[in-house]
Amino acid sequence: MTKMIQCISPVDGRVYAERPALSLPEAQEMAARARAAQPEWAARPLEERIALVKQGIANLNNMKDQVVEELAWQMGRPTRFGGEFGGVNERSDYMASIAAEALAPTVVEDSNRFKRYIAREPVGVVFIIAPWNYPYLTTVNTLVPALIAGNSVVLKHATQTMLVGERLAEAFHAAGVPADVFQNVYLTHEVTEDLIGARAFNFVNFTGSVGGGANIERAAAGTFTGLGLELGGKDPGYVMDDADLDAAVDSLMDGAMFNAGQCCCGIERIYVHESLYDAFVEKAVAWVKALKLGNPFEPDSTLGPMANKRFAAVVRSQIEEAVAEGAKPLIDPALFPADDGGTYLAPQILVNVNHEMRVMREESFGPVVGIMKVADDDEAIAAMNDSPYGLTCSLWTSDPERAAEIGTQLQTGTIYMNRCDYLDPALCWTGCKDTGRGGSLSVLGYYSVTRPKSYHLKKVTK
Template sequence: MGQVLKCISPIDGSVFAERDTLDRDAAFAAAARARAAQAEWAARPLQERIDLVMAGVAAVGAMNDEIVTELARMMGRPVRYGGEFGGFNERATHMAGIARDALADIAVGEDETFKRYIKRVPHGVVFVVAPWNYPYMTAINTVAPALIAGNTVVLKHATQTLLVGERMARAFHSAGVPEDVFQNLFLSHDVTNDLIAGRAFDFVNFTGSVAGGQAMERAAAGTFTPVSTELGGKDPGYVMDDADLDAAAETLIDGAMFNSGQCCCGIERIYVHESLYDDFVAKAVEIVKGYKLGNPLDPETTLGPMANVRFADEVRAQIAEAVAAGAVAHIEKFAEDDGGAYLTPQILTNVTHDMRVMRDESFGPVVGIMKVSSDDEAIALMNDSEFGLTASLWTRDVARAERVGDRIETGTVFMNRADYLDPGLCWTGCKNTGRGGGLSIIGYHNLTRPKSYHLKKVTG
């Protein structure tokens, strides 16, 4: 028997959607259909696959008015922000545009005796396990290039955003992508583990928690199935003495608070040069006091509830522990803070790395701000983390940003911006953020395998 997955709306705690999971036999049958369909899909001309994928993307865009409200109900993002189609389309469009060059044969040499080259060939069946915080954009990072490269795709979406995979599959099928080529499945953890351990898939892409990534790797142990993981972060911002103070405050605080702080590359800790520290903190507090916490269906709301009460409870616990240890909380409790999913955004100072709020992933609307006196001090603090996804550097000096960036243990270095995923760059991390790389030409290389051809010509 399967289980019942329930999406609990953070707006009011009601059950917004529920779906039955597949039992083990049905799940393996679905994976087998994906495998059977893969060779024919890969044999289609590249341009045909690109056109079908982009038609699927457009079909998702046509649903956007419904999607925006649906996302608010499922995970709490305010409708005023208009959903995710802009980034969804940008990423798919970029990957479609670079596909021909990224997947082209690598010529090694040809003469009258030999022809040698390396092809990029699809893995086969790609399993995408997507998170709830940016459910469309994180999924398309892999779904679009995997399909374009000739793989078939099985998508498993987070329970909190239960309807996203269903909508994506419906859109892509309506555009002409065969049903067995792109499948959305509702799966329990146990059946998911059985599928991975049973070699139902040829590549696994997982975005989520460290514990979830570890579970994926354990399931794949001994199968030699590649597992690509992006497991979140504790991303720092560093405001140098020559920074544009207003721009730094506006961007870093938005990066810390947008989506109620539930961003993989959101800013979770900020280090500010002592010469700008007081002014930065004052501006940060002013910005946060201007937020409107409330029902995400209200177009006036700028900060919605966290996606789940247990996520908010963890953030409250980190804040309370920090304050008990001497941190200063600058934001008084908002009237709309109900002790549940609706949580007051918080700025903390007098924080140290002994506090969990500066060490553990918060994934909520809280940020700690520390004073530093030098690049060396800031670098040491930025690297004092088990995570390594992005870092945001604020300076007018590009060379200085490059020097500092070279010393930071992170997957991406931003200068004078934050919390953005550029599809032309490899989205990757280090340490407990996981390993792998999505988007860019490297994303295609990870979703294919090299196959070498060494062809000796008959000359006599």
């Protein structure tokens, strides 16, 4: 019996879209087509692949109105924010601009006796398992360099944003990328794991939960398939005694609440120097009270529903447990009458929190943040490192040297100073600990989807 995959809209609870999942034989045939199509794609000139990928992104931009509406229905982001095109274009343009240099051979010697160099070859078939929270941005992180480098790509998007893969395939196929070189598919977890275990792919990029990443690793065990895993996060912000208070409040609270808190590198816990703590909390409360929770299609809504009832339920339970354990909530949910006990969830700030509470240790991925007072840098460093995750840290100070020194002591993938919740495509996007392994974007993003091949060419025989 064919399994149907459904997207339940968080806006009104209806089935917004549904598609049949491929059976295992159908999926195996799909993977075989991807493998067969890859060599011819890789044989095309690099400049041609770059041009086709850039045209695919241009085609996607032309779908903006449709994409923004579909995103609101699928995962609840207010239409006023206009989709993800700024980041999609920035990352795609940058990765295209560095492709020739990133993929060029590293020449060790080119003399009358020897030519020695390290070339980079596409790995073959790249499998992207994409998340729903930033469904276009997270996909292009791997899709663009993988195609430019000469790989074929299979995309399995999250059920919650199932139409994103269709739009990407439509845009890239219209640009001239062959249908078998870039395939959008619907797969069950079981078929996905079977394909990985059968070595259908040469590289798997997964963005999602820690449990999901562990399942991918188990499926790939013994296959020697390359893996890139961006998993959970509990990203901290630290406001030092010399910070610009207003800027810190504005950025950190936006980092905590934007997209209903459903951001991979969103701010989930904040540590504030005792000299600024009271003022920071007061301003943070005022900032959150100014939000408007509502239907994402209403122009004044700044906070939409969470993507799924079960995601909101996790956040509600974390807040309830923390309050029962002594935390103090500073936002009255009555200020947000759209909170329906389901996907629409009022934002919350918690104080009197500690690291014994689940809300300060486990990923929330929702519009809640805990704020703690610290006495000095050492206490803040210990608190920020007291987490199973390590994606980003946001440091607020007027002293870059102080920020850099603290950064050397933090267990994380990216250090920000005076900003947060941003990906610089020139820098590697990576994490440590339970956040996962591997990296995307930057020149290292090309290294993830290529393999080195060494050439030792002796020009003489004596």
